[in-house]
Amino acid sequence: MHRQFYFVLGDEFFIQKNHLVTALITGLALATILVACGSKNTSASGSRQTLNLSETDDPTTLDVNDMRNSNENDILSEVQEGLTTIESTNGKDKVVLTGAKSYTKSADGLTYTFKLRDAKWSDGKAVTAQQYVDSFQRLLKKENAFAQASSAYFIKGAEAYNTGKGSVADLGVKALDAKTLQIRLAYAYPSLLSDMATVIYYPVRLDKINKVGNKKWKTDVQDQVFNGPFKLTSWKKDDKITLKKNKTYWNAKKVKLQTVNYTTVKKPSTVLSLMQSGQLDALSASGKLISDFNQLAKSSKLVSRKQNGSTTKVLIMNQHNGGTQGLFKNVKVREAFSLSIDRTSYNKAVNDGRDKPTYTMVPRSLDVSGTNYGEYVGNPLKTAQAQYNTKAKRQALLKEGLQELGKSTDLTKLNFVYLTLGSDDTATWLKQTIQENLGVKVTVKTAPDTASFIQMRNDNQYDLLANGWLATADPNAYLSLWNSGNGFQKFFGGYNSKTFDDLDDQLNGNLTTAQRLTLYKQLENQLVAKDFGVVPLTNPQSRIYINKSVKNLQTTVFGGTFNYTYASKE
Numbered sequence: 385m386h387r388q389f390y391f392v393l394g395d396e397f398f399i400q401k402n403h404l405v406t407a408l409i410t411g412l413a414l415a416t417i418l419v420a421c422g423s424k425n426t427s428a429s430g431s432r433q434t435l436n437l438s439e440t441d442d443p444t445t446l447d448v449n450d451m452r453n454s455n456e457n458d459i460l461s462e463v464q465e466g467l468t469t470i471e472s473t474n475g476k477d478k479v480v481l482t483g484a485k486s487y488t489k490s491a492d493g494l495t496y497t498f499k500l501r502d503a504k505w506s507d508g509k510a511v512t513a514q515q516y517v518d519s520f521q522r523l524l525k526k527e528n529a530f531a532q533a534s535s536a537y538f539i540k541g542a543e544a545y546n547t548g549k550g551s552v553a554d555l556g557v558k559a560l561d562a563k564t565l566q567i568r569l570a571y572a573y574p575s576l577l578s579d580m581a582t583v584i585y586y587p588v589r590l591d592k593i594n595k596v597g598n599k600k601w602k603t604d605v606q607d608q609v610f611n612g613p614f615k616l617t618s619w620k621k622d623d624k625i626t627l628k629k630n631k632t633y634w635n636a637k638k639v640k641l642q643t644v645n646y647t648t649v650k651k652p653s654t655v656l657s658l659m660q661s662g663q664l665d666a667l668s669a670s671g672k673l674i675s676d677f678n679q680l681a682k683s684s685k686l687v688s689r690k691q692n693g694s695t696t697k698v699l700i701m702n703q704h705n706g707g708t709q710g711l712f713k714n715v716k717v718r719e720a721f722s723l724s725i726d727r728t729s730y731n732k733a734v735n736d737g738r739d740k741p742t743y744t745m746v747p748r749s750l751d752v753s754g755t756n757y758g759e760y761v762g763n764p765l766k767t768a769q770a771q772y773n774t775k776a777k778r779q780a781l782l783k784e785g786l787q788e789l790g791k792s793t794d795l796t797k798l799n800f801v802y803l804t805l806g807s808d809d810t811a812t813w814l815k816q817t818i819q820e821n822l823g824v825k826v827t828v829k830t831a832p833d834t835a836s837f838i839q840m841r842n843d844n845q846y847d848l849l850a851n852g853w854l855a856t857a858d859p860n861a862y863l864s865l866w867n868s869g870n871g872f873q874k875f876f877g878g879y880n881s882k883t884f885d886d887l888d889d890q891l892n893g894n895l896t897t898a899q900r901l902t903l904y905k906q907l908e909n910q911l912v913a914k915d916f917g918v919v920p921l922t923n924p925q926s927r928i929y930i931n932k933s934v935k936n937l938q939t940t941v942f943g944g945t946f947n948y949t950y951a952s953k954e
Contacts, residue, residue: 433642435948436664438649441834442621445602448586449523450530454854459646460583462949463627465612467498467516467565467580471947472940477857479577483511483587483611484565493572493894494540498565503634505589506610513559515587520557523584528598531871532584534864538576538892540568572894575858578942582856587611613639613949622648640952652676665931665953668945670924674738680929691926693739694747694941695854696862699725699814699919704878707847708801709791712877716785718916721848722765723772723781724821731922733813739922744908745866746859747923752904753897757859761905764913779823798824803846805830805837810850841875851876852924857942859900860891863907866917879917884910 443456448464451457461469467484470477481487484498503511524533524546537543539557544550556568569576579585589609593601601607605619613636614627627644630636649655652673658664659680668691669677681688701721706713727741742748743765748758763769772778783793800818804811808828815826829846831837840846855861865872867888868880887907891900911917926945930937933954938947 433640433953434645435641435643435951435953436645436647438647438655438664440648440650442619442625442648446604446608446616447598447602448583448588449519449528449532450602451583452531457583459616459625459627460586461612462614462644463610463612463616463630464583464586465503465633466582466586468577469581469947469949470578470940470942472938477940477942479581484580487577494569496567496569496576497560498567500563500565501634502563503611504632506615506630506632508632509589509609510562511587511611512562513565514562515589516565516585517557517559518590519586519588521552521555522588522590522593524555525552530584534867534870535579535582535584538569538571538573538579540570542570571892575856575861578856578858614641614644624648638950640950641948644948656680659929662931665934666929666937666946668926668928668939670735670738670926674927675736677927677929683929685933686929686931688927688929691928691939691945692749692941693924693926694750694857695852695924696742696745696747697739697850697852697921697924698745699921700849700851700877701917701919702844702847702877703880703917704874705844708845709798709847711786711789711791711798711800712847714785714789715916716781716788718785719768720772720778720782720785720822721818722912722916722919723768723778724818725919725921726817727921729817730810730813734809735922735924739924742920742923743912745853745911745918745920746862746904746908749923750857750859752859752901755897755901757904760901761908764909768913775821775823778821782822782824795823796825800824800826800847801829801845802826803829803831803837803840803849805834808850814848850921855942859904860888863904863911864888864891866911877918879911879915881910881915881917884915884917 439455439458441455443459444453445451445456446460448460451460465483467482468479469482471480472478483500483503485501487496487498489496500511500513505511520536520539522528523530524536524542526546526548533546539555541550541554541556545552545555556570558566560566567576592607592609596604596607605616608616610616610630611633613630613633615630616625617628618626625646629639629642633639655664655667656677659667659677662685667677667680670693680686701707701712701718703712711717727743731737731739731741740748743763744758744761746757750757772781779795782795786793802811802814811828815828818824818826826848829840831840841849853862853865864870865876866879867885869885873879884907887903887910890903912920928939935952935954937951939945940947
């Protein structure tokens with residue numbers, strides 16, 4: 385039921401994804417994660433094989449089960465490894481077995497049996513099936529309160545165990561022997577193999593975790609062990625994180641890079657300068673940043689290409705308590721705000737027209753068994769947009785909502801708080817467009833730092849904020865985010881609809897593609913056009929630049945923007 389992977393915020397970003405996973409970014413600048421490689425390290429062998437990466441913020445955790453953030457996902461997906469991963473060939477995603485060497489599926493599609501590779505952790509101990517079982521059990525243990533626990537509800541007994549209504553003994557994950565893992569599903573789930581690339585399902589070492597405790601494990605570098613192609617060797621906060629090749633990795637012979645450095649870089653201008661000077665080898669940008677870096681296209685030392693985006697940017701309306709004035713509890717108030725947002729104008733103003741405007745939660749370009757999602761679902765808001773096609777009609781709608789709440793209908797006295805962190809083009813545009821279209825004031829409230837932003841958001845000191853969501857190629861990875869039982873609703877406005885929940889629960893059955901498409905369309909209509917639970921804005925598109933000296937640096941749509949496991953330098 386609840387499958388979700390990447391939580392992002394804001395308007396502009398460089399790289400913000402690497403393998404599939406739910407991620408929370410607490411600022412308005414959308415996951416500004418820079419990936420680059422130092423030109424001085426040009427040797428094809430030895431320690432000169434160094435890739436230098438850059439991100440805007442440190443990770444908040446090294447705990448795979450608690451991973452929520454794109455920058456920590458970037459690191460964890462390379463230092464740890466699960467059953468599968470996502471690779472890219474000629475711009476097309478494919479799922480490949482990594483931790484697993486083979487699998488079988490039962491005739492009814494409900495039981496998968498994986499045979500593990502003879503893989504080792506960085507301390508030389510074997511990777512076992514029980515460590516995968518330990519990971520699922522730990523993720524779903526109610527007391528741990530991991531935000532992404534509901535993502536695993538496709539596992540038999542997972543929801544019951546996570547909600548305290550069932551036993552861990554009934555959980556459908558079992559180690560048949562040291563190298564054989566069995567996963568039993570609650571319902572047929574075609575996306576299982578791609579979902580197993582998600583960091584939260586990677587194996588864990590309970591002997592290490594129990595030694596220091598869950599809290600310390602989040603940032604404990606000394607006691608960490610790794611089963612991925614690289615291992616984390618040092619972490620200097622707000623400065624530099626260093627990864628080294630993991631010589632115990634099962635496919636270490638094919639890993640060419642010896643060192644990967646992550647350095648904190650916050651300013652795009654600095655990145656451009658480094659790129660122009662030849663100190664960076666790869667860059668991915670979206671929105672206005674594409675224009676900022678457009679001059680790089682003239683360089684004969686770089687290859688450039690477009691990359692389809694898998695993120696949906698959204699405007700969140702506070703439905704936990706209705707916001708600072710309790711107004712967003714009313715559906716007509718939410719409808720008035722949603723209809724006042726012209727997506728095309730937003731895209732031009734905030735993203736230089738580089739993104740694709742959208743009216744659905746699921747990216748419109750997504751393919752569902754040969755059916756284009758956007759063409760099938762269409763625009764759920766079409767009818768409402770036609771009905772309230774003038775400023776006067778939208779203002780009248782807002783007043784109806786205010787009357788139902790017993791509030792004053794004097795729009796000049798309303799003041800909505802838009803919460804953000806740092807520089808935010810959305811804030812400027814939104815303040816102006818809401819004033820013009822609804823005749824109400826929007827005050828921009830800028831948090832001084834990430835911790836303050838989170839606190840203000842959690843304390844409901846806002847009416848509006850911008851978010852984004854990146855997930856797998858399964859539409860329900862976007863839609864189930866809005867199920868009231870999903871742990872991420874505490875970040876995504878607190879949308880709560882029994883009708884939506886019931887529709888979402890129907891996806892938990894053995895359905896045909898046609899039946900699933902029908903439900904997806906119903907869910908979009910309920911969320912976007914009946915409840916007005918969220919305002920979809922755009923699907924970001926990227927421009928990628930890679931130095932010609934870097935080979936096999938993979939980019940994926942629903943996996944890692946840069947997958948550098950088997951990258952090298954000439």
